[in-house]
Amino acid sequence: MKNLIILLLLAFTSSLQGQTSIVSTNPVAETILTGNYNPVTYLATTILNRPDTLSAGINAAVNSDSLKINILRLSAFYNRNTGSDTLSSSNGVGAARRWVYSTLQRYSASSQNRLIPSYLQFTQSICSVNQHRDIFAVLPGIDTTDKSIIIIEGHLDSRCEGVCDSLCKAEGVEDNASGTALVLELARVMSRYSYNHTLVFLITIGEEQGLYGAMAFATFAQQKGIKIKAVLNNDVIGGIICGNTSSAPSCPGPGNLDSTQVRLFSQGAFNSPHKGLARFVKLEYNEQLKGVSAVPMTISIMSPEDRTGRGGDHIPFRQLGFTAIRFTSANEDGNANVTSPSYTDRQHTTRDTLGASKTHNGIIDSFFVNFPYLGRNAIINGNAAAMLGIGPKQPDLILTAPSAYTLRIQIIKQTQYHQYRIGLRTLTNDWDTLYTLTGKLIDTIQNLNPATYFVSVMSVDSNGIESLPSTEYTASTTSINELKENKGIQLLGNRPNPFDEATYIDVLVDEYIAYKQASIEVKDNGGRLVKTLPLRLEKGINEVLFEHDYERSGVYYYTLVIDGNMIQTKEMIFAD
Numbered sequence: 001m002k003n004l005i006i007l008l009l010l011a012f013t014s015s016l017q018g019q020t021s022i023v024s025t026n027p028v029a030e031t032i033l034t035g036n037y038n039p040v041t042y043l044a045t046t047i048l049n050r051p052d053t054l055s056a057g058i059n060a061a062v063n064s065d066s067l068k069i070n071i072l073r074l075s076a077f078y079n080r081n082t083g084s085d086t087l088s089s090s091n092g093v094g095a096a097r098r099w100v101y102s103t104l105q106r107y108s109a110s111s112q113n114r115l116i117p118s119y120l121q122f123t124q125s126i127c128s129v130n131q132h133r134d135i136f137a138v139l140p141g142i143d144t145t146d147k148s149i150i151i152i153e154g155h156l157d158s159r160c161e162g163v164c165d166s167l168c169k170a171e172g173v174e175d176n177a178s179g180t181a182l183v184l185e186l187a188r189v190m191s192r193y194s195y196n197h198t199l200v201f202l203i204t205i206g207e208e209q210g211l212y213g214a215m216a217f218a219t220f221a222q223q224k225g226i227k228i229k230a231v232l233n234n235d236v237i238g239g240i241i242c243g244n245t246s247s248a249p250s251c252p253g254p255g256n257l258d259s260t261q262v263r264l265f266s267q268g269a270f271n272s273p274h275k276g277l278a279r280f281v282k283l284e285y286n287e288q289l290k291g292v293s294a295v296p297m298t299i300s301i302m303s304p305e306d307r308t309g310r311g312g313d314h315i316p317f318r319q320l321g322f323t324a325i326r327f328t329s330a331n332e333d334g335n336a337n338v339t340s341p342s343y344t345d346r347q348h349t350t351r352d353t354l355g356a357s358k359t360h361n362g363i364i365d366s367f368f369v370n371f372p373y374l375g376r377n378a379i380i381n382g383n384a385a386a387m388l389g390i391g392p393k394q395p396d397l398i399l400t401a402p403s404a405y406t407l408r409i410q411i412i413k414q415t416q417y418h419q420y421r422i423g424l425r426t427l428t429n430d431w432d433t434l435y436t437l438t439g440k441l442i443d444t445i446q447n448l449n450p451a452t453y454f455v456s457v458m459s460v461d462s463n464g465i466e467s468l469p470s471t472e473y474t475a476s477t478t479s480i481n482e483l484k485e486n487k488g489i490q491l492l493g494n495r496p497n498p499f500d501e502a503t504y505i506d507v508l509v510d511e512y513i514a515y516k517q518a519s520i521e522v523k524d525n526g527g528r529l530v531k532t533l534p535l536r537l538e539k540g541i542n543e544v545l546f547e548h549d550y551e552r553s554g555v556y557y558y559t560l561v562i563d564g565n566m567i568q569t570k571e572m573i574f575a576d
């Protein structure tokens, strides 16, 4: 018993040892994060905060040469492992973070010193080093009535095959000088303008060993009562070439190029605030910039929170209840979790460098990061953060299906706006239709196709800017009677279908049911059991994510099984 108590005590103290004494080294930055400051102190001489000014300004000012210069500089620190040298002025994570800090200071000097940099220091044993520092800069909002902040972030640390190897060449260009350079570029460009909300440009460390730097910031926010409206994490964001082994869902095939698509990863599906944020990012880009962009980008809202077996800095924020998504290139190299002589992918290896010399003269003429592509991704981030920074408040709604093929929507929160946009989706992560509601708070949408609809609403302010979408609700335009017959349980069509690597399977429960065990059984065409996915059934939509292995295309069947009884079976198609 005594041993048990000691063990318990040990377990308790070691969990407390996980990120202690998290401090902002600049108390002014902390004051701004908590919203306890006088905005007048930080006002720009000329306040530029019109949505069209912001959108066009960010679009024009993001510069691929500036991104390139910063990536070249970051690669020159040789090794940015979290456990690497902190004393050298040229190599290691210490020199790298001091350079990031001074770069933010330099950008601040050209924006009336309104960008306030700080370190976030925390204690945590990572690669035998106990004290670490994220770097961040705050741009104080001009309105402190709503104190929530918007974070654009990326991790600074790099690694080779050995997760704590602090001596190898670990330039970490694609992973993640690309994300660091993106955050710095937006700090430079966005600090020329003013926003109602405070913007935070955050560069973390300790990502490669366990997302520690992001966890430190999220924990700090929780401890200090800092409200976070959104986190935009950028990790592996500049490459356009598929490797051989990138984790699903990803590349169509090795060597494939894609410089016009970016993936947004986030947790959840039905009523996920993270997916709502992803849809918002896409909407603001599509409606404000896509039409005027020389190279229009496609934003793909992915189903899983990250690629299979992979993770990123958005996850600790989500775990602590903050809305967070990850931006990642459409095409990327694989993770070096295999070390064999034939393995050629670059991520997490000493090969994640600037590029290659095609002419073999030692001068890099073929870069692994495509700087204009990285610039386009920076613009998508910047535009979304700007609109979040000035946009209206999030409303709420009541959704009903009063008769067949009809939905009724009533706005019940933030009812002061003249306009709202109602988003309807059925089978994918994207809205199928957006309705605009002008001058009223109740609307009835008729003659809808028979389907289960997922509905959310955004406020629209007098500048035409949307809020983040509300809570999502669901209603079926056909299944009301059918539901009764099925004792209130319905297996819905998987989304998306056909699918590449992952699809959501939803079960709609209309009435409470008593049961012991429920699962979805996935079988192949020959009736062989491929996977059993346990499921918890509550009133409303219940969902599981089915992740498929590579190269097993064809037709599959999924069955809802409750207490050993097969309730309903549906077909799904795995594309390739």
Ligand SMILES: [Zn+2]
Pocket (backbone or CB within 6 Å): 155, 175, 176, 207, 235, 236
């Ligand atoms: Zn990374």
